[in-house]
Amino acid sequence: MSGKNLINSCENCENCWKGFKCLTNAEIELINENRYEAAFKPGEIILKQGAPASNALFLAKGLAKSYIEGIGGKNLIIAIFQPGMLILSPGAYVNSRHAYTVSALTPVNACFINFDIFRQLVRSNADFAEFLLEDFSRKSLISNQRMVSLSQKKMQGRIAEALLNLSDEVYRSDEFEIVLSRQELGEMTNMVKESVVRILKEMEDAGIISAVSSVIKIIDKAKLKEISEKG
């Protein structure tokens, strides 16, 4: 960790969580005074599954993955977090433990805010609370949908969905340099890395994508969508 290039205030943070727009100046000040920003290198653990959840976390810079350390040492990647996103461990309101591990995929800056402060704002500001509810609900919907995909789609469909997701939501481009390894792509789509390699090659041979090491290019997006939807 290093202490370079930290944000000096919430007001001038371009990547602040949109929920903070609901706060009064005094409440923003409260957040700012209780904010602990830290920098992480790729691969470093930001939140550890099972450890006490005493903070709300905001990603100010970089990309991070959340994953559940499952059975037999197998990981399941839950989500990719981007700047501006709230990372509030679902366990925070339930058992005060992190339900999943969050680690940095790129250099990351993250702001920690004491959960008691966060909870205080939820109680005192209804708009803030409602925004949080919407944020949480949206993540829940996505999670449920992913459960269906992982359990009902075949490998091609799962990979297609993951690639479309990365293209549309994370990189916002049809050509991107993926920060995930083939192993991690497998942890996202519930398959072994060998299968990931094989499916990517099949799709490449079919002219749907190009995947040269970490640079992925979507050539036939319509076809990829079809594969994703058909399962």
Add this chain to the structure above:
DNA sequence: ACATTAACGGAGA
């Protein structure tokens, strides 16, 4: 339709 295993070369620590 998948996982597993083995084998190999390369990158990086």
Add this chain to the structure above:
DNA sequence: TCTCCGTTAATGT
């Protein structure tokens, strides 16, 4: 050096 990654092919369920 050792470990992780990407890749291919053969084999197992």
